[in-house]
Structures are given as structure tokens and as C-alpha cells.
Amino acid sequence: MRALPLLLLIYPFAEIAALVALAGRIGGFAVFMLVILSSLLGLWMLRNQKLGALLTLGSVLRQGDKVSLYSLLWPLRYALAGLLFLLPGLLSDLAAILLLLPLKGPDIQLRTAGPSPGPAAGPAQNGDIIEGEYHRVDEDTPPGRRLQ
Template sequence: MRGLLILLLLYPFLEMYSLFSLADHIGGGWTLAWVIVTFLLGSALMRNSKLGGLLTLAGTLREGKVSLFSLLWPLRVMLAGLLLAIPGLVSDVLALLLMLPWKGPKLANIDMSQAFRQPGAQQHGPDNAANGDIIEGEYEHVDRTTPNDRRLH
């Protein structure tokens, strides 16, 4: 725990040292341009990762099997965008490592038809247990007539 605290306290100094050494090697204007470009890339990644997260979640749920890696992929993109938005080379290297297209292990494969089934629910026939697409219940059709002056269309 103490080592983590020391790393958190040293992190801003590492970032400043990396920026100062980059400015010493390539110049202050190019370093400022680097910081601005990485900030814009990071903010664009964070803005677009919301839609990517929804699409990834919809695709994995449509398949029926969910892996933890595929659910955490949008979180990796969001964290990489945040690290790119922070000025400094250390955070940029960490962001690039997060964005590498690694094939993750399937840590948890969950069959969604079994995940939401109640433990005490009765199964009727082998087809219901295999597909999980039959939901028994009661419903009542209610036809409410709305006056024409109260309709939206």
C-alpha cells in the first residue's frame, strides 16, 4: 500500500520530467503541439467510446454469451482517452498500451438464457430448457380510447 502511495506521489513529477526532457530534445513548440494533439485525441476517444460501448454490449448480448473482456473493452477505450487527455509522455505510453488490439481471454462465459432464470422456476419440456424463449404469464388487453383533442398526432 505504501508503494502505491509513493507511485501516486511520484507520477506528476514523472510526467513533468518527461515533458521537460521532450521539450529539451524537440523544442517547446513541438511539445506544446504534442500536448494539444494528444488532448484532442483523448477527448475524441472519450466522446466516441459511449457509442462504442453500447454497440459492443448489444453485439455480445445478441450472441447470447458474454465475456468479461468484451464488456470491459469500452472501459479500456475510455481510460485510454483519459490518459491521452492528461499531458505527459508516461500517460500517453500507458494509453497506447491500453489501445493495443490484444485478444483477451474469455474470463467468464455466461449463457444469458440461464443467467436470468430463477433458481426455483419449473421447466416444462426439454425444448424450454434449451432455448429459454418461453415466458409464461397472464396479460389483459386494455383498450383506452383517447379523445381526438388529446392526441399528439
């Protein structure tokens, strides 16, 4: 937990160093245009992910009993990737691209049916039948003793 503030302090310097190193190789204008285009891409992704998230969730739930956890979290990954594209820098763009990769994670079991029936709901097995007689007794309870 102590490393998180240190990483938050180092991150901007690492982004600037990566931008300067890339600008030395391909030129400052190209790096500037790369930053502008990635920011526009992130803005576009965040603006157009509202309905897409609902459609993705609906299609994932229609797939069947087993669904990948990563496909359930796809709308969240997509929004986080859009936010990372908005940030200027190469490291954030690389992290956004990694979030957008179609990875298949572990399957989770969806419970599509209702709750499992209890022992009384199923058919009787091996002498589970108890026979007997009953009669109903209705007591007239005075109004002061009733629970309400």
C-alpha cells in the first residue's frame, strides 16, 4: 500500500520521459498528433459506450449457462480504456490497448433457473412419506394479543 503514492509520483515523469524519447525518434509534431488523436479516440469511446454496454451485457447473458468473467466486465474495461486514451502519454495508451485485447478469462456459472427445490418439493424416495391425520384449530384471539 505504501508503493501506490510512489507510483503515482513516478507515473507523470515516466509518461514525459516516454514522450520525449519518442519525439527524439519520430519528431515532435508526430508525437503531438499521436497524443491529440489518442485523446480524441478516448473521448469518442466514452461518448459512445452507453448503449454498447447494455447491448454487450444482454448478449453475454443470452449466451447460456457459462459466461466468461472478462466478457461480463467488458463495458467496464471499455470505459477504462477510453479514460486511459484521454490521458496524454504513451504508457496510458499502451495500458488502454491491453485492456481492449479480447482475452478469455475463467468461466463462471450463471444460475438461470430459480432456486433449487428443497427436499419437500421433490418426489418421495425410500420411505420419505409420513402418513397421518390432522384437523384445523382456529382460536379466536382477542385483539390485544394479536401481533401486527
